[in-house]
Every structure is written in C-alpha cells, then in structure tokens.
Amino acid sequence: MTHALTPDATVTIVGASLAGLRCAEALRADGFAGTITLVGDERHRPYDRPPLSKQFLTGAWDEDRISLVKAEKHDPMGLDLRLGVRATRLDVEGRRVELADGTVLDSDAVVIATGAALRRLPGTEDRLHVHGVRTLDDAAALRDDLASLPPASRVVLIGAGFIGQEVATAAAAAGHRVTILEGADLPLRPIVGEQVARLLLDLHVASGAELRCGVTVTGIAPPAGDARAGSVEIDGADPVPADLIVVGIGVTPSTGWLEGSSLTIDNGVVTDERLIAAPGILAIGDVARFRWLGAGHDERVRIEHWQTAADHGSHAAKVLLAGGPLAPVFAAVPYFWSDQWGKKIQVLGHPGADDDVAVLMAPDEEGRFLVAFHSGAFLTGVLAVSRPRQLMAFRTMLGEGATIDQALAVEL
Ligand SMILES: Cc1cc2nc3c(=O)[nH]c(=O)nc-3n(C[C@H](O)[C@H](O)[C@H](O)COP(=O)(O)OP(=O)(O)OC[C@H]3O[C@@H](n4cnc5c(N)ncnc54)[C@H](O)[C@@H]3O)c2cc1C
Numbered sequence: 001m002t003h004a005l006t007p008d009a010t011v012t013i014v015g016a017s018l019a020g021l022r023c024a025e026a027l028r029a030d031g032f033a034g035t036i037t038l039v040g041d042e043r044h045r046p047y048d049r050p051p052l053s054k055q056f057l058t059g060a061w062d063e064d065r066i067s068l069v070k071a072e073k074h075d076p077m078g079l080d081l082r083l084g085v086r087a088t089r090l091d092v093e094g095r096r097v098e099l100a101d102g103t104v105l106d107s108d109a110v111v112i113a114t115g116a117a118l119r120r121l122p123g124t125e126d127r128l129h130v131h132g133v134r135t136l137d138d139a140a141a142l143r144d145d146l147a148s149l150p151p152a153s154r155v156v157l158i159g160a161g162f163i164g165q166e167v168a169t170a171a172a173a174a175g176h177r178v179t180i181l182e183g184a185d186l187p188l189r190p191i192v193g194e195q196v197a198r199l200l201l202d203l204h205v206a207s208g209a210e211l212r213c214g215v216t217v218t219g220i221a222p223p224a225g226d227a228r229a230g231s232v233e234i235d236g237a238d239p240v241p242a243d244l245i246v247v248g249i250g251v252t253p254s255t256g257w258l259e260g261s262s263l264t265i266d267n268g269v270v271t272d273e274r275l276i277a278a279p280g281i282l283a284i285g286d287v288a289r290f291r292w293l294g295a296g297h298d299e300r301v302r303i304e305h306w307q308t309a310a311d312h313g314s315h316a317a318k319v320l321l322a323g324g325p326l327a328p329v330f331a332a333v334p335y336f337w338s339d340q341w342g343k344k345i346q347v348l349g350h351p352g353a354d355d356d357v358a359v360l361m362a363p364d365e366e367g368r369f370l371v372a373f374h375s376g377a378f379l380t381g382v383l384a385v386s387r388p389r390q391l392m393a394f395r396t397m398l399g400e401g402a403t404i405d406q407a408l409a410v411e412l
Contacts, residue, residue: 004323015113016040019285022313129229160187164248296401349381
C-alpha cells in the first residue's frame with residue numbers, strides 16, 4: 001500500500017526529463033515541502049525532446065529554447081538535482097536507490113521516470129556519420145554533421161516512423177537527397193493500419209524523398225569510395241551508399257538498472273491504474289506500462305508520447321500526496337503530434353492498427369484530412385493531418401467513451 005506523503009517526507013525521482021520534472025513541479029505546486037531528489041544520467045538540465053528532430057535539428061531553436069527548466073521558476077522549488085549520475089539499483093522494499101557514484105538515497109517514495117533508449121543496429125555504435133536521435137547530444141551531433149555536408153548529399157534514413165520522417169524532412173529542407181528504408185510494406189501501418197497508412201503515404205509522395213518499403217536492412221558496410229558514411233546493406237538488393245545515415249528503429253524502455261529488483265518488468269515497468277508499481281514506488285512516462293482505464297479501455301499500455309509523460313508526472317504527484325487507495329486512477333486521453341513534410345499529424349486516443357476507420361473529412365487538395373478509428377461501435381481515436389481545430393472537437397468525447405455514431409454526428 002502506498003501511504004500519503006507526510007510534510008517532511010523524501011521523494012527520489014529517477015529520470016530528470018519531462019515526466020520526472022513534471023512530477024517534481026506538481027508535488028511543489030500541490031504544497032509538498034519535503035525533500036525531492038531528482039536524479040538524471042544526462043549532464044544537461046531537463047530539456048524537451050520533440051524539438052530535437054524538428055526546430056533544434058534545423059538550427060531554428062537553440063539549447064536555451066528547449067530547456068524545460070527556467071531558473072526563475074525552478075530555483076525556488078528547492079530541488080536536490082543530481083545530474084550526470086546514473087541510478088544503478090533499486091531496493092524496492094527499502095525504497096533505496098543506489099547511484100553509480102556510490103551515493104545511496106533512502107526515500108519514502110521512489111518515482112521511476114527513466115524513459116526509453118534508442119534501439120541500435122548491432123555493430124553501428126560509435127560509427128562516424130551514423131546517428132540516432134534520442135538525446136540533446138545525439139541531436140547536436142546530427143545537426144552539426146548535417147550542416148557539414150555539401151548540398152545534395154545522400155542522407156539515408158533507416159525506419160520511416162514519426163521521428164525518422166521528421167529527420168528526413170529536415171535533411172530534405174537542407175537540400176539533400178533523402179532515401180528512407182522501411183521494413184513494413186507501408187510506413188506506420190503497424191500503428192495506424194492500412195487505410196490510414198495509405199492516406200499518410202501521400203505526404204511522402206509529395207515530399208520528393210525516395211521511400212523504399214518492405215526492405216530488410218542487415219547492416220552498414222564501412223565507408224568505401226565516395227560514400228563517407230558507408231553503405232546500408234539490404235537483404236536481396238544492392239547496398240545503398242550514404243554520406244550520412246540515421247537509424248530510427250524505435251526505442252526500448254530503460255529498465256536495465258531495475259534488473260534483480262522485485263518489480264514486474266515486461267516491456268516497461270508494470271504498474272496498476274494509479275501508476276503504482278509496488279508500495280511507495282511509481283513508474284511514469286515512456287518507461288511505464290500502466291493499466292489504462294480511460295475511454296472505456298482496460299488494457300496495459302506503454303505510451304511513448306510527450307503528453308502522456310507530462311500527464312503521468314502530475315498524476316503521480318496526486319497519487320503520492322493522496323496515498324494509494326484514495327488517489328484517482330489515470331484515465332487521461334493520450335495525444336501526440338508529429339511535424340513532417342510541412343504537415344502536422346495529430347492523434348487523440350489510442351487507436352489500434354486493426355480498428356475500423358471512418359473518414360470524417362476526406363483529403364483536400366492540400367492533403368489535410370480527419371479520420372476516426374473505431375472498434376465495433378466504440379470510438380478509439382481520431383487522427384488529423386493539419387486539421388487541429390476539428391481534431392480537438394473530439395477530445396472530451398474520447399474521454400467519455402463515445403461511439404462512432406456520435407463522432408460521425410459532430411459538425412465540423
Ligand atoms: C527526437 C524526439 C522527438 C519526439 N517528438 C515527439 C512529438 O513530436 N510528439 C510527441 O508526442 N512525442 C515526441 N517525442 C516523445 C517524447 O519526447 C517522450 O515521450 C518524452 O520525452 C518521454 O519523457 P520521459 O520523461 O518519460 O522519458 P525521457 O524523456 O526518455 O527521459 C528519461 C530520462 O531518464 C534518464 N535515465 C535513464 N536511465 C537512467 C538511470 N538509470 N539513472 C538516471 N537517469 C536515467 C534518461 O537519460 C533521460 O534523461 C519525441 C522524442 C524524441 C526522442
């Protein structure tokens with residue numbers, strides 16, 4: 001059982017990024033005056049990741065602009081901020097966190113907010129001109145490498161997911177020849193299903209980037225000839241020479257430091273519907289696989305998006321302050337966006353790739369459209385391409401567990 005925090009309690013939050021910081025902020029905003037220790041293994045103060053593949057990559061925004069920590073707001077919070085140090089072990093019963101520098105933190109509550117880390121192609125770590133984008137350091141290295149390329153260089157993206165497409169957008173805008181290699185037969189099909197994936201394909205077609213689907217990448221051969229990054233090796237086809245390569249094949253939850261703890265780890269830290277993993281231990285953000293009871297669902301989900309990480313942070317503070325049984329369950333409607341090829345894709349809800357689709361607004365001449373996903377009669381999500389106002393009409397409805405007929409009746 002998770003007890004309500006007393007005013008002189010201590011809380012250790014592991015992971016000094018969006019979810020962890022939002023939790024600390026919400027604890028203070030809700031009046032908690034005890035000790036909050038925020039531990040992060042990156043050397044930077046908490047910063048925002050979405051711009052890393054967008055405005056930061058193009059050079060439009062600098063490091064200051066993406067900082068989540070504004071001195072005037074955070075200094076009075078009195079956080080015990082431990083940066084550049086990794087948590088290496090958690091003793092669940094004792095709520096004791098051990099750090100790589102030998103420090104031991106005993107707390108009344110521990111919040112696990114260690115997010116996710118890039119999945120790598122074996123053998124490509126530390127290869128020159130081969131990048132991934134998860135951290136500020138990753139993005140700065142990619143930005144500088146892109147800027148060092150002569151115009152019309154060959155940039156190859158492995159993976160046509162949201163972040164891969166955003167990076168491709170930035171590379172194409174910088175005047176490079178972009179090739180995207182995707183394993184699925186249609187980009188994003190495993191996420192949005194075939195019908196919507198086909199509609200989204202028009203964004204790629206209009207982009208001028210070369211998209212090759214159904215391709216199995218087997219490795220990256222070393223630089224040879226004029227291909228300074230090497231060549232991407234493909235099963236059954238010629239290698240693709242590249243001057244710069246970006247690997248965007250997803251992430252895995254950062255749970256390695258919890259090995260040997262008594263927590264249930266199964267594609268993330270498994271929690272209940274209040275984000276509680278064990279008495280006095282919560283997991284939030286990208287690392288959490290939580291029981292989600294929102295919008296009529298009852299399933300365990302791990303959501304790798306900004307809004308859920310932020311919502312988890314403030315929700316965890318409420319759970320800690322109220323104590324387990326009295327705390328509200330987490331039922332916020334998931335939301336995410338992606339900016340690519342001059343369009344904004346936004347999704348509300350938690351649609352499945354096998355859900356049925358109803359077109360609410362057909363694609364117009366600019367490629368803008370709006371679709372609803374449903375499972376039987378039940379509305380599961382709404383996806384918009386550059387239709388932000390119309391999308392938001394469905395937010396409340398999704399939270400209340402609406403039907404597809406109700407969605408179809410909305411005047412747009
Ligand atoms: C390039 C990029 C673009 C994105 N764009 C979008 C977007 O457009 N829309 C959207 O909805 N979402 C987007 N996201 C996703 C969004 O940024 C994440 O959902 C969000 O950052 C998750 O926050 P988090 O705090 O849970 O985890 P993270 O942000 O991953 O932070 C976890 C932190 O914990 C640290 N850590 C890990 N292990 C340890 C340890 N053992 N000890 C100490 N510290 C540790 C990590 O280094 C990291 O600093 C994007 C993500 C990336 C990388």
